[in-house]
Amino acid sequence: MKNVLTIAGSDSSGGAGIQADLKTFAAHGVFGMSVITAVTAQNTQGVFAVQDITPAIIARQIDAVFDDIAVDAVKIGMVSQAATIQAIAAKLKEYAAPNIIVDPVMVSSKGDYHLLSPDAENLLIHELLPQAILVTPNIPEAEVIAGKTIRTLPDMEAAAKTIWELGPHNVLIKGGHLAGDSTDILYDGTAFAYFRARRIATKNTHGTGCTLSSAIAANLGRGLSVAEAVAAAKEYITTAIEHSLSLGKGAGPTHHFYSLYKRAGMLEE
Ligand SMILES: Nc1ncnc2c1ncn2[C@@H]1O[C@H](COP(=O)(O)OP(=O)(O)O)[C@@H](O)[C@H]1O
Numbered sequence: 001m002k003n004v005l006t007i008a009g010s011d012s013s014g015g016a017g018i019q020a021d022l023k024t025f026a027a028h029g030v031f032g033m034s035v036i037t038a039v040t041a042q043n044t045q046g047v048f049a050v051q052d053i054t055p056a057i058i059a060r061q062i063d064a065v066f067d068d069i070a071v072d073a074v075k076i077g078m079v080s081q082a083a084t085i086q087a088i089a090a091k092l093k094e095y096a097a098p099n100i101i102v103d104p105v106m107v108s109s110k111g112d113y114h115l116l117s118p119d120a121e122n123l124l125i126h127e128l129l130p131q132a133i134l135v136t137p138n139i140p141e142a143e144v145i146a147g148k149t150i151r152t153l154p155d156m157e158a159a160a161k162t163i164w165e166l167g168p169h170n171v172l173i174k175g176g177h178l179a180g181d182s183t184d185i186l187y188d189g190t191a192f193a194y195f196r197a198r199r200i201a202t203k204n205t206h207g208t209g210c211t212l213s214s215a216i217a218a219n220l221g222r223g224l225s226v227a228e229a230v231a232a233a234k235e236y237i238t239t240a241i242e243h244s245l246s247l248g249k250g251a252g253p254t255h256h257f258y259s260l261y262k263r264a265g266m267l268e269e
């Protein structure tokens with residue numbers, strides 16, 4: 001069994017953050033572990049409050065995991081504050097953590113709540129990105145990191161090149177926020193690879209970014225290459241969105257276990 005760690009925030013409604021990450025790990029047959037950076041009060045309709053965990057407790061959680069268990073991959077999601085990022089960056093360096101994937105969560109999907117304080121953006125860019133095997137911004141996050149407007153696939157390619165210069169080994173810009181097919185673009189410093197899926201007409205996309213980055217982390221932990229890990233994760237998120245759940249009054253969560261349940265004959269029709 002491979003062991004994969006998520007360092008992220010808790011989503012009380014279970015669709016994004018730590019909860020999405022652990023479900024995704026379970027669906028991939030890896031052992032999931034979690035370091036919680038913040039507790040959010042949120043549901044399908046929005047984020048209503050955030051309590052940050054202190055950097056000291058975040059550091060102790062990371063120590064507790066790495067002192068005891070071999071970690072095969074690490075996914076970083078919501079990191080909230082500048083001091084949180086400093087604590088995480090220092091600890092991951094200390095333990096020479098492998099396969100670090102940074103999902104630069106900045107604003108909640110509804111665009112109404114900053115999950116990363118604006119003064120922490122620079123630290124995320126300069127402390128975490130250089131340690132990452134892969135960074136997975138959505139379009140608005142890529143615009144902030146690259147300092148460029150993105151409206152087209154060539155714009156995504158240009159932004160990916162700019163972000164790659166900041167130090168991550170690979171950049172995946174996700175196209176969920178553009179019109180048309182949902183095309184994600186991977187850049188490894190030399191060439192671009194396209195991962196396309198038909199756009200699914202649904203409002204239930206809460207936690208899609210968290211789920212995709214966790215699926216990639218699980219796949220890297222299991223020994224796949226970055227391109228293989230992204231390709232398999234793209235199939236996984238597309239199925240999860242296709243069978244997403246109309247829970248709550250807003251943007252519902254994706255279905256992490258659709259393929260597993262189908263094989264086991266456990267689906268309620
Ligand atoms: N309506 C959709 N149909 C198909 N794929 C989607 C849809 N919305 C998002 N995706 C895919 O889900 C993943 C997460 O993308 P995105 O929504 O851009 O990230 P985030 O949740 O971080 O904002 C990407 O692979 C993206 O292409």
Ligand SMILES: Cc1ncc(COP(=O)(O)O)c(N)n1
Binds near residue numbers: 040109205211
């Ligand atoms: C705790 C937490 N972390 C991350 C997200 C982003 O979610 P998405 O994957 O929809 O961008 C969120 N809404 N809450």
